[in-house]
Amino acid sequence: MNSISPNIALFIPCYVDQFFPNVGIASLELLEKLGCSVTYPIGQTCCGQPMANSGYERDTAGTARHFTEIFKGFDYIVAPSGSCVLHVKEHSPKIAGMEKEQKGIQDKIFELTEFLTDVLKVENLQGSYPHRVGYHASCHGQRGLRLASSSELQEAPYNKAHHLLKNLKGLEWVELSRKDECCGFGGTFAVTEEALSIQMGKDRLEDHLSHQVEILTGGDMSCIMHLQGIASRNRENIKFKHIAEILNEAIS
Amino acid sequence: MSHPENASAFLKDQSKAKWHDETLWFVRDKRDRISKTVPEWESLRNLASQIKDNVLSNLDNYLEEFEKNALKNGIQVHWAKDAEEHNAIVLKILKEKNCPAIVKSKSILTEECHLNPYLEKNGIEVVDTDLGERIVQFLNQPPSHIVLPAIHLKKGEISELFHEKLQTEKGNEDPEYLTHAARTHLREKFLGAKVAITGVNFGVAETGEFVVCTNEGNADMGVHLAETHIACMGIEKIIPRRKDLGVFLRLLARSATGQPITNYNSHFRSPATGKEIHLVLVDNGRTAQLAREKFRNSLKCIRCGACMNTCPIYRRSGGYSYGSTVPGPIGSILSPGIDLNKYSSLPFASTLCGSCSDVCPVKINIHEQLYEWRQEITKAQGTNGKSLSMKLANGIFRSPLAYRISGKLMRIALKNLPNSLIYHPINSWGKGRNLPETPKETFKEWYHKNRS
Numbered sequence: 114m115n116s117i118s119p120n121i122a123l124f125i126p127c128y129v130d131q132f133f134p135n136v137g138i139a140s141l142e143l144l145e146k147l148g149c150s151v152t153y154p155i156g157q158t159c160c161g162q163p164m165a166n167s168g169y170e171r172d173t174a175g176t177a178r179h180f181t182e183i184f185k186g187f188d189y190i191v192a193p194s195g196s197c198v199l200h201v202k203e204h205s206p207k208i209a210g211m212e213k214e215q216k217g218i219q220d221k222i223f224e225l226t227e228f229l230t231d232v233l234k235v236e237n238l239q240g241s242y243p244h245r246v247g248y249h250a251s252c253h254g255q256r257g258l259r260l261a262s263s264s265e266l267q268e269a270p271y272n273k274a275h276h277l278l279k280n281l282k283g284l285e286w287v288e289l290s291r292k293d294e295c296c297g298f299g300g301t302f303a304v305t306e307e308a309l310s311i312q313m314g315k316d317r318l319e320d321h322l323s324h325q326v327e328i329l330t331g332g333d334m335s336c337i338m339h340l341q342g343i344a345s346r347n348r349e350n351i352k353f354k355h356i357a358e359i360l361n362e363a364i365s
Numbered sequence: 366m367s368h369p370e371n372a373s374a375f376l377k378d379q380s381k382a383k384w385h386d387e388t389l390w391f392v393r394d395k396r397d398r399i400s401k402t403v404p405e406w407e408s409l410r411n412l413a414s415q416i417k418d419n420v421l422s423n424l425d426n427y428l429e430e431f432e433k434n435a436l437k438n439g440i441q442v443h444w445a446k447d448a449e450e451h452n453a454i455v456l457k458i459l460k461e462k463n464c465p466a467i468v469k470s471k472s473i474l475t476e477e478c479h480l481n482p483y484l485e486k487n488g489i490e491v492v493d494t495d496l497g498e499r500i501v502q503f504l505n506q507p508p509s510h511i512v513l514p515a516i517h518l519k520k521g522e523i524s525e526l527f528h529e530k531l532q533t534e535k536g537n538e539d540p541e542y543l544t545h546a547a548r549t550h551l552r553e554k555f556l557g558a559k560v561a562i563t564g565v566n567f568g569v570a571e572t573g574e575f576v577v578c579t580n581e582g583n584a585d586m587g588v589h590l591a592e593t594h595i596a597c598m599g600i601e602k603i604i605p606r607r608k609d610l611g612v613f614l615r616l617l618a619r620s621a622t623g624q625p626i627t628n629y630n631s632h633f634r635s636p637a638t639g640k641e642i643h644l645v646l647v648d649n650g651r652t653a654q655l656a657r658e659k660f661r662n663s664l665k666c667i668r669c670g671a672c673m674n675t676c677p678i679y680r681r682s683g684g685y686s687y688g689s690t691v692p693g694p695i696g697s698i699l700s701p702g703i704d705l706n707k708y709s710s711l712p713f714a715s716t717l718c719g720s721c722s723d724v725c726p727v728k729i730n731i732h733e734q735l736y737e738w739r740q741e742i743t744k745a746q747g748t749n750g751k752s753l754s755m756k757l758a759n760g761i762f763r764s765p766l767a768y769r770i771s772g773k774l775m776r777i778a779l780k781n782l783p784n785s786l787i788y789h790p791i792n793s794w795g796k797g798r799n800l801p802e803t804p805k806e807t808f809k810e811w812y813h814k815n816r817s
Contacts, residue, residue, distance in 0.1 A: 125808050125809075127762070127768070127772070129808065130772070130807050130808045131772050131776060131807055132801045132803070133801070133808075134804050134806060134807055134808035134810075134811050135804070136808075137808030137811070137812075138808065138811060141812075141816075153808075153809075153812050153816065155765075155809065155812070155817070156765040157765070158761070158762040158763070158764075158765055158768040159758075159762040159768070161759070161762065163758070164755045164758055164759060165736075166717065166736070166739070167739065167743070167751070167755065168713075168740050168742055168743035169740075169743055169752065169755035171740070172752075172756055172758075172759045173759055173762075174759070175759045175760070175762070175763035176759050176762040176763050178763065179762065179763045179764075204736070252716065252717070252718035252719055253717075253719075255719075256718065256719035256720065256722070256723060263720075263723050264397060265675065265720060265724045266407065266723055267400060267401055267403075267404075267406040267407050291390070293720075294677055294720075295677045295716050295718035295720070297677065297716060298716065299715070299716025299717065299718075300716075301713075302713070302715070302716050303794065304793035305369060305713060305793075306368070306369045306678075306713070307369070307373075307793040307794075307796055307797070308372055308373035308376050309369070309372045309373075309376065309678060309681055309682060309714075311796070311797035311798065312376050312382070312681050313677055313681065313716075314798075316386070316681075338801055339798065341799075341801065342798030342799045342800065342801070343797060343798050346797060346798055
């Protein structure tokens with residue numbers, strides 16, 4: 114990063130704002146602890162992903178224009194969600210007259226762990242987190258933003274979340290049987306294909322439970338909300354935290 | 366029935382659904398392991414994809430070159446614009462040969478054209494000679510997977526079926542025993558058929574030859590015993606040169622079943638003395654798909670089935686849940702081009718997880734095309750309740766005030782409504798999942814208090 118502190122905007126996805134304020138707080142505090150100067154533009158709403166993935170990308174023009182207006186002046190935009198970041202990068206409809214601003218946003222928006230590893234170049238995070246942690250690789254971060262190597266591809270193994278967590282004292286990173294299989298959330302898929310969604314979630318959860326995972330973490334609260342919802346309905350003994358919460362807790 | 370209804374029915378038999386998932390995951394895993402023994406795997410995928418790009422951009426020229434060379438080799442070439450023409454051409458040849466029974470090795474194209482029922486209606490006995498296909502044929506079912514047609518059946522079910530159809534011992538589930546019984550049964554059929562039908566995996570423009578890949582050698586067996594060979598080929602199966610074959614054959618078997626090579630890659634170039642080869646080149650919607658800029662890439666498919674094996678939806682809903690000849694992710698981007706209305710639920714039978722695109726040996730951007738088909742389908746469906754709610758959502762998200770008010774109303778409702786209402790059966794979220802606890806304030810409210 115430049116020696117002059119860049120102007121960083123925090124983008125908190127709508128469902129995180131409404132249901133998981135602690136994830137927003139953890140993201141903000143974590144970035145501040147790492148020396149960033151962060152603003153949360155107060156007029157922000159949603160990126161438009163739920164509509165676009167349902168087949169109504171054309172109806173997200175107003176949402177995309179608003180998003181661009183809100184975030185255009187910043188050096189970086191950081192969000193604790195791979196899925197929303199991928200949407201902004203790939204599926205925002207073109208906004209007439211704002212092409213340059215829109216392209217600028219698409220180039221400088223980052224998912225949180227990606228921002229920490231690739232922009233802040235965080236190495237050797239010092240802290241302590243004595244727990245058995247299972248990582249859920251959310252698909253849009255995994256195969257869309259390439260936050261970790263894909264099991265399908267021939268490539269050198271890497272994982273940005275693991276890179277950040279591996280030095281925390283006492284943290285046990287759990288290897289799963291299927292390290293990057295989908296959990297079945299999938300936005301509206303969770304309700305339109307309810308039976309499949311639940312089955313996929315149960316199977317994903319079982320992988321963590323059978324490996325004695327104590328805390329299931331990940332970079333997207335949407336997948337975690339789905340898995341947590343199934344676990345809590347079935348009274349499973351497992352906790353859920355966004356990776357921002359773990360990092361923020363561990364290094365304080 | 367739509368995909369969600371079919372999937373939900375499939376999942377009712379929990380132990381079988383789990384078995385189906387694990388069986389196909391085993392194939393996916395085998396594919397992963399063997400692909401990783403080829404250091405140049407990703408370059409091979411790139412190369413294959415580029416060769417197919419070239420083919421799709423020059424398809425007209427390659428097809429003419431292919432036809433010219435095939436004719437020179439003594440192959441009789443026929444063109445069919447659709448399934449109907451294809452079936453009529455095949456029947457005409459069979460009538461000329463006065464042929465009452467044919468053997469057929471696996472061909473997804475003839476499934477697509479519904480050739481079997483058409484020939485049977487015209488009094489011709491059709492025997493599928495691929496073991497899996499023969500099994501589903503006995504059951505009057507279509508294949509549930511393009512490479513593993515009977516993957517939805519367990520060996521106990523096959524044992525019962527063979528006891529009924531082939532008089533094998535009741536309760537004997539030994540796969541070797543059952544395969545031997547099928548072999549004896551098929552041998553008779555092979556010996557009796559004057560005409561053999563095969564599909565085509567690759568047609569080589571440069572030489573006019575074509576290649577058929579089978580693991581059981583059943584294409585060769587049929588063709589060599591028969592007097593006439595009818596090969597049915599989709600026009601997108603062209604590759605420019607014989608030397609391109611190596612790229613595809615290395616990718617195909619590894620992607621399909623995790624084998625280093627298909628057992629039989631049979632080259633057919635010209636008929637033996639006194640025999641005939643007929644090649645039927647079929648369009649059936651392919652040129653229409655080629656004209657669709659966003660979806661033309663789907664024609665690169667070499668029918669390896671890897672996207673089915675990796676798909677977390679396919680593995681847990683089975684091939685029949687799609688109701689289309691080609692099921693799974695690739696089927697869900699091909700089928701809407703054939704009938705948008707009938708297959709409108711298929712592009713939504715996905716979480717857009719992207720695993721299909723990463724396993725695809727010819728790098729078709731399958732999940733991106735699923736996303737694009739969703740956009741097309743909602744446009745075609747016009748205004749309905751869903752489209753109005755999307756317009757409403759856009760209205761809310763473009764206005765910070767509307768967002769704050771509607772968010773607040775939702776949170777108040779969730780906090781105060783009784784669980785019996787929140788988890789009402791019409792709320793699909795709550796059927797098998799709890800909702801998160803509603804926090805006392807939003808992040809926005811917290812930020813307002815603590816930071817500004």
